[in-house]
C-alpha cells in the first residue's frame with residue numbers, strides 16, 4: 001500500500017476460490033478441481049495490507065500528527081471509496097536509562113565533569129495495547145532542574161581543575177545536557193607504528209651525526225609509544241583481573257605478589273633486547289608529572305610497590321620491611337581518599353613534594369599541607 005498525501009491507494013485483486021463445501025482438501029487438489037470443468041464461484045478477496053508509516057515525502061508519521069484520517073480508494077473498473085476513518089498514533093512509554101544509576105536511582109558523580117550517557121527509548125502503542133520499540137525519529141526534549149538549595153554558588157566552590165568548580169548554582173555557562181559525539185574521530189584511534197625502520201636503524205648506526213640525531217629522535221618516539229602501549233595494555237588487564245577475581249567494590253586493600261615483570265624488580269624476567277643502545281624514554285606513567293629517563297630494555301622501569309585505583313588499593317610484596325609496608329599502605333589509602341570525598345590533589349599526579357605522598361613515600365606521615373587538603377583546603 002502506498003500513500004500519496006492523505007489518500008491511501010489500494011489495489012484489490014479478484015481471485016477465484018474453490019467451493020467452501022470441501023474445506024479439507026489440499027491446495028493441490030483444489031487447483032486440479034479448479035482446472036476441471038466444475039462450477040466455481042468467484043469472490044473478491046481483499047488483501048491484508050500494511051503501511052510503514054511513511055508519507056510520500058519519506059518522513060514518518062508521528063504522534064504529533066494524530067489523529068490521522070485514512071481513506072481506502074479502489075481504482076480501476078470497480079471504483080469505490082471508503083469513508084474516512086480516524087486513527088491515532090499513541091505513545092505507550094518512553095524509557096530513559098542513565099548509565100551508572102544505582103538501585104536508588106542515584107548517580108554518584110565524584111568527578112563532576114565526567115559524562116554520563118542518557119538514552120531514551122520510545123515505545124508506540126500497538127493495537128493490542130502493548131508497546132513496540134520504534135525506529136521512527138521522535139523529537140524529545142530533556143529538561144533538568146537544578147536543586148538550588150543543595151548546590152553551591154560557583155564562586156564559593158572548590159576549583160578541582162582550572163576553570164572547573166564543584167558548584168553550578170547561578171552559573172549561566174553550566175552544561176547539564178550535551179549531544180553525544182559519535183563521530184569516527186572520537187571512536188577510533190590510529191594504529192601505533194612502533195617498529196623502527198631499517199633506514200632509521202642504519203642512520204642511527206651511521207657516522208653522520210646529523211642522520212644519527214634525527215634517527216635517534218624517531219626511534220625514541222617509537223620506543224615511547226611501545227612503552228605507552230604496554231602500560232595501557234597492563235592497565236586494561238588489571239581492570240579485567242579486578243572483574244575476573246571479583247574484587248569487592250567500595251574500599252579494598254589487596255596484597256598481590258607479582259606485578260608486570262618490568263615493574264617489580266624481581267629476577268631478570270623484565271630484561272628485553274628490542275632497542276639499540278643509547279636511546280632514552282620517560283618510564284613514568286602519563287599524568288604523574290614525573291620524568292624517569294632510561295633505556296626501554298632495562299629490566300625494571302620502576303619498582304612499583306603499590307597503586308591505587310579509586311576505592312581499590314593494591315600492595316605488592318616487594319616492600320622490604322614492616323616500616324616500609326606501613327608507608328605503602330598509608331600512601332595508597334591516601335590516594336584512595338580522593339574517591340571517598342572531594343579534595344584538592346596533593347600535587348601533580350596526586351603526589352606531594354614532601355612526606356607520605358611523595359612519589360616514593362619519603363615519610364610515614366602526611367605533610368602539613370596535605371593534611372589541610374584532606375580537611376578541605378585548596
Ligand SMILES: [Zn+2]
Nearest residue numbers: 331335351359
Ligand atoms: Zn602514589
